[in-house]
Amino acid sequence: MPHDLSRYHRQMLLPGFGEAGQRKLLASTALILGCGALGTVAANMLARAGVGHLVIVDRDFIELTNLQRQVLFDEQDVADAIPKAEAAKRKIAQINSQVRVTAVVDDINYTNIERYAAGADVLLDGLDNFETRYLANECAVKHGIPYLYGGAVGTVGMAYAILPHTRNGDALWEVDASGSKATPCFRCLFEQAPPPGQSPTCDTVGVLGPAVSIIANFQAAEALKILTGNFERVCPTMLNIDLWANTVTQLKVGRAWEDGNCPCCKQRNFEFLEGKSGSSTTSLCGQDAVQLSHRQQMGTLNFTEIAARLRQHGPVRVNEFMIRAGIRDNDKAYELTLFANGRAIIKGTGDAAVARGIYAKYVGG
Numbered sequence: 001m002p003h004d005l006s007r008y009h010r011q012m013l014l015p016g017f018g019e020a021g022q023r024k025l026l027a028s029t030a031l032i033l034g035c036g037a038l039g040t041v042a043a044n045m046l047a048r049a050g051v052g053h054l055v056i057v058d059r060d061f062i063e064l065t066n067l068q069r070q071v072l073f074d075e076q077d078v079a080d081a082i083p084k085a086e087a088a089k090r091k092i093a094q095i096n097s098q099v100r101v102t103a104v105v106d107d108i109n110y111t112n113i114e115r116y117a118a119g120a121d122v123l124l125d126g127l128d129n130f131e132t133r134y135l136a137n138e139c140a141v142k143h144g145i146p147y148l149y150g151g152a153v154g155t156v157g158m159a160y161a162i163l164p165h166t167r168n169g170d171a172l173w174e175v176d177a178s179g180s181k182a183t184p185c186f187r188c189l190f191e192q193a194p195p196p197g198q199s200p201t202c203d204t205v206g207v208l209g210p211a212v213s214i215i216a217n218f219q220a221a222e223a224l225k226i227l228t229g230n231f232e233r234v235c236p237t238m239l240n241i242d243l244w245a246n247t248v249t250q251l252k253v254g255r256a257w258e259d260g261n262c263p264c265c266k267q268r269n270f271e272f273l274e275g276k277s278g279s280s281t282t283s284l285c286g287q288d289a290v291q292l293s294h295r296q297q298m299g300t301l302n303f304t305e306i307a308a309r310l311r312q313h314g315p316v317r318v319n320e321f322m323i324r325a326g327i328r329d330n331d332k333a334y335e336l337t338l339f340a341n342g343r344a345i346i347k348g349t350g351d352a353a354v355a356r357g358i359y360a361k362y363v364g365g
């Protein structure tokens with residue numbers, strides 16, 4: 001059945017859009033990695049704009065504290081204990097029934113990301129940790145799929161559109177005579193993740209709803225440019241905003257690819273996708289606990305700083321070897337034991353995905 005395009009009239013009027021652009025959108029697929037604040041805001045916009053197929057992957061359920069910024073969810077979803085991906089699918093069905101949504105309740109990791117990305121025209125980052133971002137970035141570079149990085153914590157947000165350099169001369173993003181628009185990848189710009197516990201998370205320092213919303217809307221705008229073939233309009237700089245300090249910065253990233261020797265997009269070494277880097281989880285038999293360790297050598301953790309943040313969530317004990325913290329999350333009690341090299345044992349769950357979630361939220365990195 002042909003789509004009724006009349007609902008898209010106001011965006012088809014835009015330069016470079018038109019009916020042709022709208023038909024491209026309706027025929028395209030966006031993979032939304034994580035359906036928290038970034039994911040819900042972006043999915044909401046892309047669904048309203050008529051992106052034909054959204055694949056939404058998220059491992060979590062909705063909590064009351066999410067409603068402050070996660071625009072597709074409401075109090076009933078919390079009461080019904082619905083997974084985020086599924087609740088987003090139901091809400092989008094009410095917003096635009098022309099859009100197909102595939103909801104996936106899963107932990108994104110190296111064993112499954114390429115499967116979820118198959119057929120996607122763009123990857124949209126709604127993630128909460130560096131490790132999965134490296135994974136998404138490698139998936140984007142390996143398969144030549146644009147990757148829209150976004151991150152927000154506290155009152156600060158950053159966003160950046162990656163049109164990956166590909167093996168065969170970057171012809172994918174060619175813009176008439178001016179040549180390729182390929183941009184440095186996420187790893188060109190952030191070669192190494194900060195050690196665990198060094199970077200703040202929304203669960204430790206909070207997050208301003210409008211900041212994360214601006215970032216997600218920037219990602220959505222870049223997605224619309226890419227999916228309508230307007231590569232020449234893709235923003236070449238990294239957006240950095242702080243709504244509390246009233247600063248908006250466009251960081252120039254132009255020469256990061258030429259000047260560097262990126263392990264990912266230059267050397268085409270996909271260590272996260274191959275499971276050689278990043279963390280690995282092991283369920284501890286009979287203990288209702290999961291161990292999480294890092295495959296790469298990490299720096300030594302700053303116990304004082306991490307303990308101070310964890311104290312906001314429950315009792316904390318520290319000695320020279322480890323931090324032990326009680327955490328209440330979504331009405332469940334966990335005990336997190338964190339060792340100086342970043343290894344952690346999370347008690348209160350036998351589910352590796354839940355343990356990774358607790359680690360990402362309260363330790364970060």
Ligand SMILES: [Zn+2]
Pocket residue numbers: 184185186187188189262263264265266
């Ligand atoms: Zn790179």
